[in-house]
Amino acid sequence: MDISVVIPLLNEEESLDELYNWIAKVMQSNCYLYEVIFIDDGSTDASWKTIEKLAKEHEPVKGIRFQKNYGKSQALDAGFEMAKGAVVITMDADLQDNPEEIPELYNLIIKEDFDLISGWKKKRYDNVVTKNIPSKLFNAAARKTSGLKLHDFNCGLKAYKNEVIKSVKVSGEMHRYIPVLAKNEGFTKIGEKVVQHQARKYGETKFGMDRFVNGFLDLITISFLSKFGKRPMHFFGLWGTFMFLFGTTTAFYIGAVKLYKVFNGIKTILVTDNPWFYIALTSMILGTLLFLAGFIGELIIKTKTNEKHYSIKEKLNF
Known part of the structure; x- marks a missing residue:
């Protein structure tokens, strides 16, 4: 299989049909063998019913439903465990990530032999005060601490070699730091690609100031674990x-x-x-x-x- 698309979600029923059809169009036009893994992280709306309908109508669609809301990191970890594609693409379910980026991400992994490509939403359509400014501060601190010169650690659109996602263990709220976790496991060919960011079409953002604070606390944790996690x-x-x-x-x-x-x-x-x-x-x-x-x-x-x-x-x- 060429590509696994792993999509964690929480209460995104309105966007799932449109998102899958968009992904399928890109995959079929490029003749990829693919699977799309939706991970329902405890949604309280009709997201799971929509996934069931898609899985019944389309063979590439696979679904994982959590017992309750555990968080994005746990959802990604479950998706990574099941993914079979040579290249694994992660994206958010809110239509703010553009599936048209997938072919170029795939080529960077396969043809240029990158271990991981992280998306960079250079032009954003988020609220400046609640998301853009905190995100810039967070990314600056993450670059300084980790040594990875990435502009957007928190971008959901990323591409990985399959062996990378099978080697890292994502828990807590460490999904922001998967590039750092990969680097710690010896995958050093990590690149970045400017990707198109789109304004949210349905629902509301799940981002709050608590996630900003937790991000910095997790940054301290992973900085410590990077140096002393295996030799406390x-x-x-x-x-x-x-x-x-x-x-x-x-x-x-x-x-x-x-x-x-x-x-x-x-x-x-x-x-x-x-x-x-x-x-x-x-x-x-x-x-x-x-x-x-x-x-x-x-x-x-x-x-x-x-x-x-x-x-x-x-x-x-x-």
């Missing part, structure tokens, strides 16, 4: 050892000064009246806890299983 002891153990040695050295110094003054008949305060005693004690306790955190982190990594963080209610055409 290198971080926690280092700082734990440093703090424990600082506390121990300080405690010995306080004790030595106390003994010197006692032997020389110099009047001195009790050790417990010295504030540095409590600083040293706190440092030793924190150092021990940090070291234990690193040790436990190493044990978790060695024993963890790739459990799913979502529950699938139904599947169609798989």
